[in-house]
Amino acid sequence: MEEEDRGGAPADAAGGSLRSIELSWGEEGFDASALGVEMAGPDAQPFDFVISAELVYLEETHDLLLYTWQRLCSPQTQIYSVFINRPFSWNFFAKLHDLDHFEVAQLDEERDFDPCGLEECHMHVVTLKG
Numbered sequence: 001m002e003e004e005d006r007g008g009a010p011a012d013a014a015g016g017s018l019r020s021i022e023l024s025w026g027e028e029g030f031d032a033s034a035l036g037v038e039m040a041g042p043d044a045q046p047f048d049f050v051i052s053a054e055l056v057y058l059e060e061t062h063d064l065l066l067y068t069w070q071r072l073c074s075p076q077t078q079i080y081s082v083f084i085n086r087p088f089s090w091n092f093f094a095k096l097h098d099l100d101h102f103e104v105a106q107l108d109e110e111r112d113f114d115p116c117g118l119e120e121c122h123m124h125v126v127t128l129k130g
């Protein structure tokens with residue numbers, strides 16, 4: 001996938017940029033990906049925001065996702081995680097709690113986000129502890 005800046009003005013004039021880039025999770029996948037190589041460089045900067053939509057429904061991928069989040073984030077990074085409740089989804093957040101590497105705040109459906117008619121839709125803001 002190629003990187004793309006979106007919007008009418010150059011990224012610097014608009015105050016930032018948005019990138020979409022293919023990413024493999026876990027140590028092996030992350031380190032071999034273009035983003036992993038970039039993040040290992042001397043000028044690497046953590047991301048301001050990470051959007052994680054429907055990523056926690058397979059329990060066997062939880063450790064891979066956690067490794068990847070730790071590599072992408074600083075304590076200032078906000079990870080927005082949204083998912084529909086399925087078996088094992090909450091196990092991911094239990095693992096986050098047990099590892100004690102991340103702070104998790106659950107957003108209120110009535111106040112903070114619109115689930116667009118979906119039932120049992122949950123959204124969290126996750127940050128790496130400093």
